[in-house]
Amino acid sequence: MTKTTHLARLRIDPNILSNRADLITQVRAISPNLDAMDTVVSSIQGGMDEAQQRLARLDPSAYGKSRNHLDRAVTGLSPFVRHGAMSTRLIRDRALELAEPKPAEKFIQQLAWREYWQRIYNQFPDYIWHDVEPYKTGFRASDYSDDLPDDILTAQTGVACIDQFLTELLETGYMHNHARLYVAAYVCHWRRVKWQAGARFFLAHLLDGDPASNNLSWQWVASTFSHKPYFFNLENIEKFSGEATDTRFKTNKVLAGTYEDIYARLFPNLEPQS
Amino acid sequence: MSFVWIHEDAMSLDHPVMEAAGLDAQPVFIWDSQHHDAEAYALKRRVFIFECALDLDIPIYCGAPQIILSDLADRQTIFTAASLDPYINGVIADLRQTHAVVTVDRHPFASIPDDADTRRFFRFWNYAKKTALIPSEETI
Numbered sequence: 001m002t003k004t005t006h007l008a009r010l011r012i013d014p015n016i017l018s019n020r021a022d023l024i025t026q027v028r029a030i031s032p033n034l035d036a037m038d039t040v041v042s043s044i045q046g047g048m049d050e051a052q053q054r055l056a057r058l059d060p061s062a063y064g065k066s067r068n069h070l071d072r073a074v075t076g077l078s079p080f081v082r083h084g085a086m087s088t089r090l091i092r093d094r095a096l097e098l099a100e101p102k103p104a105e106k107f108i109q110q111l112a113w114r115e116y117w118q119r120i121y122n123q124f125p126d127y128i129w130h131d132v133e134p135y136k137t138g139f140r141a142s143d144y145s146d147d148l149p150d151d152i153l154t155a156q157t158g159v160a161c162i163d164q165f166l167t168e169l170l171e172t173g174y175m176h177n178h179a180r181l182y183v184a185a186y187v188c189h190w191r192r193v194k195w196q197a198g199a200r201f202f203l204a205h206l207l208d209g210d211p212a213s214n215n216l217s218w219q220w221v222a223s224t225f226s227h228k229p230y231f232f233n234l235e236n237i238e239k240f241s242g243e244a245t246d247t248r249f250k251t252n253k254v255l256a257g258t259y260e261d262i263y264a265r266l267f268p269n270l271e272p273q274s
Numbered sequence: 275m276s277f278v279w280i281h282e283d284a285m286s287l288d289h290p291v292m293e294a295a296g297l298d299a300q301p302v303f304i305w306d307s308q309h310h311d312a313e314a315y316a317l318k319r320r321v322f323i324f325e326c327a328l329d330l331d332i333p334i335y336c337g338a339p340q341i342i343l344s345d346l347a348d349r350q351t352i353f354t355a356a357s358l359d360p361y362i363n364g365v366i367a368d369l370r371q372t373h374a375v376v377t378v379d380r381h382p383f384a385s386i387p388d389d390a391d392t393r394r395f396f397r398f399w400n401y402a403k404k405t406a407l408i409p410s411e412e413t414i
C-alpha cells in the first residue's frame with residue numbers, strides 16, 4: 001500500500017493553544033462543509049487545564065443541597081467526561097477525598113446516572129432513536145411534529161425564560177440539568193414536537209452531547225421511557241432559578257398556572273390530575 | 275510500531291489502552307470532518323474537540339480513520355478504547371478486515387453485574403453503590 005498519510009498529517013503551530021482566534025481558523029480550515037454562518041464558540045475550552053480547574057472547585061457536600069438550583073454549584077465537567085478526557089472514576093475518587101461517603105453520595109449518584117444511561121445504551125442500542133414505549137400523554141407519536149420550529153432553533157419563542165435557556169445552549173454549548181428538563185418539556189409538551197427533533201438539536205450544540213445521556217433523558221421527559229410525562233410550571237422555575245432568569249408572569253404566560261391547570265391544558269385527553 | 279487510535283469517546287492518555295499498547299506505541303488522533311458533518315456538530319463542539327485533541331500533544335491526521343490507520347499501521351496491531359458509538363465500531367470493523375485491532379475497556383466506575391436490573395435507576399444504584407462509594411485504590 002502506498003504511504004499517503006504524510007499528506008493528511010496536520011501541521012500545528014506550537015502556540016496555537018494560546019491563540020484561540022488562530023485555533024478557530026484552523027478548525028474552519030479542516031471543516032470545509034461547516035456552515036459559514038456558524039460563528040459561535042463557547043467560553044468553555046477543551047483540555048485538561050480547564051477540566052482540572054473545574055475539578056478543583058468541586059464541593060461534594062454542598063452539591064447535594066443545591067444541585068437543582070440553576071445558579072449554584074454544579075461542576076460543569078460533563079463535556080470532559082463525555083469525551084473521556086476525565087473519567088467518572090477519577091471524579092468520584094476526588095469527591096471521596098473531599099468528603100465522607102455519606103455527604104458525597106448525592107454527587108456520586110449523579111455520576112452513576114451517566115453509567116446507567118451508558119449501560120442501557122449498551123444493552124438496547126435501538127433505544128437511542130426509537131420510542132421505547134408509546135407516549136403517555138394522551139397523544140400518539142404521529143400527533144407530534146417531526147421538526148423543531150425556527151423560533152426554538154433561534155431562541156425566539158417569546159417565552160422569556162425558555163429563550164434564555166436556549167440562548168445559553170446556543171452561545172455556550174452547556175445548560176444546567178434543570179434547564180435541560182424545562183426546555184425538553186417545553187419542546188415535547190407545550191409545542192408538541194417529537195423528542196427526537198429536540199435531542200438532535202441538543203446533540204448538535206451541547207459540548208457534552210452524548211447519545212445515551214441526552215436521548216434517554218429526552219425520552220424520559222417525553223414519557224416514552226417513563227410512566228408519565230415530565231412537566232413544570234413557572235413557580236417551579238422561580239423556585240430553582242436565580243436573579244438572572246426572567247420568571248415574570250407577563251413574559252412567560254404560557255408556563256404560568258397550577259400543576260392541575262397546566263396538566264389539563266397540555267394533556268386534554270388524559271383524566272384530570274387531582 | 276503499533277498505533278493507538280485516540281477517538282472522540284476517550285480523549286485521554288491515561289486510558290488503560292495506552293498501557294495495553296505498550297510504551298513504544300504511538301497514539302494518534304484523526305479529525306474526520308465528514309463524521310462531524312453527519313452529526314451536524316456546531317462550530318463550538320468542533321472547537322472543543324479540537325482543543326482536547328491538541329492538549330494531548332499527539333499527531334493529528336485529517337480524513338477517514340480507517341484509511342489513515344490502515345496506512346499508518348501497515349499490518350501492525352491497532353489499539354483503541356472500547357466504545358458504544360456505532361461510528362467508532364464501524365471503523366473498527368473495517369480495520370479488522372486487514373489488521374488486528376485490540377479494544378480496551380476503561381477502568382470501571384463501580385463493579386456492577388452484567389445482569390443488574392436497569393429498568394429503574396434506583397435499582398441499578400443499589401448495586402452500584404456497594405462499590406461506587408469506595409475509592410478505586412481500595413477496590414483494586
Ligand SMILES: Cc1cc2nc3c(=O)[nH]c(=O)nc-3n(C[C@H](O)[C@H](O)[C@H](O)COP(=O)(O)OP(=O)(O)OC[C@H]3O[C@@H](n4cnc5c(N)ncnc54)[C@H](O)[C@@H]3O)c2cc1C
Nearest residue numbers: 074075076077078111113114177180208209210213214217
Ligand atoms: C434533556 C436532557 C438532555 C441531557 N443531555 C445530556 C448530554 O447530552 N450529555 C450529558 O453528559 N448529560 C446530559 N444530560 C444530563 C445532565 O443534564 C448533564 O450531565 C449535566 O447537566 C452536566 O452538567 P455538570 O457537569 O455541571 O453536572 P454535575 O451536576 O456537576 O454532575 C457531574 C457529572 O455527573 C454526570 N451527570 C450528572 N447528572 C446526570 C444525568 N442526569 N444524566 C447523566 N449524567 C449525569 C455528568 O457526567 C456530570 O458531568 C441531559 C439531561 C437532560 C434532562
